[in-house]
Amino acid sequence: MGWNEWPLMLFTVLAQSAIGAYWLCAFALFTERRDVLARRRLERLMIVVWVVLGAAFLSSTAHVGSPMRGANVLLRVGQAPLSNELFFGMSFIAVGGIAWLLSLFADSSRTLRNALYLLALVLSIALLWNMTRFYLMPTVPTWNTPLTPVAFVVTAVLGGAMLANLLFALAGLASRRLDRLVAAVAVLGLIGGVVAAVVLITTLPGIQTSVHAATSMSPDMGMWQAARFLLLFAAVALVLGQVIVGRRVLPVMVVALLLVLGGEIIGRGVFYALHMTVGLV
Amino acid sequence: MTQQYGFFIDSSRCTGCKTCMLACKDLKDLPPEVNFRRVYEYTGGEWTQDGDAWRQDVFSYYTSIACNHCADPACTKVCPTGAMAKHENGFVIVDEEVCIGCKSCAMACPYGAPQYSEVKRHMTKCDGCYGRVAEGKKPVCVEACPLRALDFGPIEELREKHGTLAAVAPLPEDTYTHPSIVIKPNPKARPVGNHDGFLANPREV
Secondary structure, three states: OHHHHHHHHHHHHHHHHHHHHHHHHHHHHHHHOOOOHHHHHHHOOHHHHHHHHHHHHHOOOOOOOOOHHHHHHHHOOOHHHHHHHHHHHHHHHHHHHHHHHHHHHOOOHHHHHHHHHHHHHHHHHHHHHHHHHHHOOOOOOOOOOOOOHHHHHHHHHHHOOOOOOOOHHOOOOHHHHHHHHHHHHHHHHHHHHHHHHHHHHHHHOEEEEOEEEEEOOOOOOHHHHHHHHHHHHHHHHHHHHHHHHOOHHHHHHHHHHHHHHHHHHHHHHHHHOOOOOOOOO | OOOEEEEEEEOOOOOOHHHHHHHHHHOOOOOOOOOOOEEEEEEOEEEEOOEEEEEEOEEEEEEEOOOOOOOOOOHHOOOOOOOOEEEEOOOOOOOOOOOOOOHHHHHHHOOOOOEOOOOOOEEOOOOHHHHHHHOOOOOOOOOOOOEEEEEEEHHHHHHHHHHHOOOOOOOOOOOOOOOEEEOOOOOOOOOOOOEEEEEEOOOOO
C-alpha cells in the first residue's frame, strides 16, 4: 500500500468528492426552481464544498518538501499539469467562494450568481482533467492507462453523491427527483468502480520490466479491493435504502459519506502503491 | 543549446566496485539515502543437471547510471516550477532555489536520477559536474573509475567512437527520453525488457 503518499490520497479523494458534489449542487440549483428558500439554503451550505476543497489542497502541502515556496508552482501554468491543477483549483475555490459570499446577501443578483456557477462548472472540469493528466506519464505504465481518469471520475461521482446528498438534506430540499438522482449516480459510480477494478486486476500481469512486476507492487491488492468494495457497497446500500423507505436520516447519510471516503482512500492507496516506471524505479 | 554532453558506460569493463558512486557522494556531500550515481547489478541464470554433470549459465553485469541528461527528459515536463530544466551543454539541472520538492520529477524519471533530500527539503540530482566540465575537467565519477569504464564528452563524439547503443536490461527503452549515453554492453548483456535476470542489489540503488 502507498500509505506514505497519504497527503496525496487525501488530496485527490477529497478534491474529487468536492468536485462531484459541486456538479450535483449546481444541477440542483439550476433545476430546482419551486422551493426558493431551500435553494438559497443550499447555496449557503455550499461553503462545505469549498472547505472540503481547501482542506484537500491543505493536505497536499504535506506531500511537498518546501510548501513555503508553493507559489512557484504557478510558474508553469499552461505547460505542466501540476501548475494547471493549482491554478484551476484556486480559481474554482475563488469563483465558488465569491458566489457563496453573494448568496449571503438577500438582494444579490441571481443572474450574476448563476454566471459564477457556470464558470465554476467549467473550472471544476479543468481541475479534474489536469489532476488526471498529471498521472498520465508515459514513463509510468501503471498510471498511464484509461483506468486513471475512470478511477478519478468514480471518486468524484461516488464521493460527490454522498456529500451532495448530505447538503440537500441539510438544506431541506425535499425532492424525490434529487433523491433518485443521487441514488442513480451512486449506483453508476459503484458499477464503474467495480468494472475498473476488474480491468485493473486482469491487466496488471501484462505490465513488467526487468526490475519490477506490476503485480508485486501491491501484493495485497485482492484484500484491499475487497475491503474497499465492502465499504462502497455498504454506503450505496444505505443511500438506496433511504430512497426506498422515502425517509432521510442524517446520521445514516454521514455514515454513507464516511464509508465512501474510506473506501476511495483505500483505492487511492492501491493506486499510489502501483507506481513504477518503465525502467529502474 | 550549444552542444549535448553525455556519458560513455563500458559495461564490459565495469566490475561493480562503486568507486564512481562514492567519489560523487564525497564531492557532492550526499546523505546516505541519496546517490547521484548508482551501479545496477543485473543477475540471472541457473545450474541445470545434465546426467552426472551440472552446467550453469549464470551471469551478472553492472550498469553505472547517474543522470543521462536526456535529449527529451521526462523530469522537466512534469516539473511545475521549471526548477528542473535543460541548460547549456544539455545538462539537466535542478534549481535548488526554486524547487518546492513535489517529487513529480522522481515519479516520472525511469532512471531514478532526481532524488529528494530530506535535509534540503527539495530535489537534488547529478548536474554533470558542469563546473568541472567548464574548467576542462571530467565529472568526478569518470575520473575516479579505476577500470576506465566511464567516459564523458560531447555525445556526438562518444557515438562516433563507441556506437549508439543506449539501452540494455535493466534500463528502459531509450525511446522514452532519448538519454545522452552510449553503452558498450557486457558480453553477457541482455536486451531491454529481458526477464532472465533480476536486480540483485535493490537496496544499494
